[in-house]
Amino acid sequence: MNAPLRFLAASALLLASLTTTQAQTPAAGKPAAEFTGAVADKAEYKVVYQLDSDDPKLIKQTLRNMKNALEDPRLKGKLQMELVAYGGGTDVFRKAQPYEADLKALQQQGVLLAQCLNTMKERKISKDELFHFISYVPTGNGELIIRQAQGWAIVHP
Numbered sequence: 041m042n043a044p045l046r047f048l049a050a051s052a053l054l055l056a057s058l059t060t061t062q063a064q065t066p067a068a069g070k071p072a073a074e075f076t077g078a079v080a081d082k083a084e085y086k087v088v089y090q091l092d093s094d095d096p097k098l099i100k101q102t103l104r105n106m107k108n109a110l111e112d113p114r115l116k117g118k119l120q121m122e123l124v125a126y127g128g129g130t131d132v133f134r135k136a137q138p139y140e141a142d143l144k145a146l147q148q149q150g151v152l153l154a155q156c157l158n159t160m161k162e163r164k165i166s167k168d169e170l171f172h173f174i175s176y177v178p179t180g181n182g183e184l185i186i187r188q189a190q191g192w193a194i195v196h197p
Contacts (some may be wrong), residue, residue: 077114078114079114080114080115080118082118083118084118084119084120085115085118085119085120085193086119086120086121086187086190086191086192086193087109087119087120087121087122087192087193087194087195088121088122088123088124088183088184088187088188088192088193088194088195089102089105089106089121089122089123089124089195089196089197090124090129090180090184090194090195090196091123091124091125091126091129091132091197092125092126092127092128092129092180092196093127093128093129094128094129094130094131095128098197099129099131099132099137099139101197102123102132102197103132103139103142103143103146105195105197106121106123106146106151107142107145107146109121110146110149110151120150120192121146121149121150121151121152122151122152122153122154122183122187122192123146123151123152123153123154124154124156124177124180124183124184124187125153125154125155125156125159125180126155126156126158126159126179126180126181127156127159127180129180130155130156130159130160130163130165130170133153133155133170133171133174134169134170134171135169135170135171136169140171143171143173143174144173147173152175153173153174153175154174154175154176154177154180154183155170155174155175155176155177156176156177156178156179156180156181156183157176157177157178157179158178158179158180159180160176
């Protein structure tokens with residue numbers, strides 16, 4: 041076989057190989073259409089969502105992400121969740137903001153709602169300005185450090 045034909049044959053084999061590889065998931069070796077996500081084979085999962093921004097879009101996204109995780113059928117009955125707010129994220133817990141119904145719905149599903157006391161002190165925020173049903177931690181960063189050391193996943197949308 042001459043060089044141009046060998047090149048074309050090798051190119052065709054490489055292309056066929058790439059097409060087959062891309063159509064399969066590396067872990068299961070099944071076609072992509074059959075892949076339904078990771079298998080939740082543990083009895084319990086723990087996650088803490090970190091909120092340090094006062095951007096309304098980011099706050100809404102964080103609350104929506106938390107709700108979606110709680111509704112994931114793979115995690116039903118297996119998920120412990122906490123929301124830690126500090127810095128600008130404190131806005132999520134302010135009575136003047138529109139998040140009360142979403143927060144109460146999350147809390148009714150067992151989500152811990154934690155506000156950083158350090159932020160409140162630095163920004164001179166009174167507990168009276170925040171929803172009465174939230175909890176407090178000495179520092180948001182400290183809470184994240186402890187939770188991570190305890191094996192909790194940290195999500196920072």
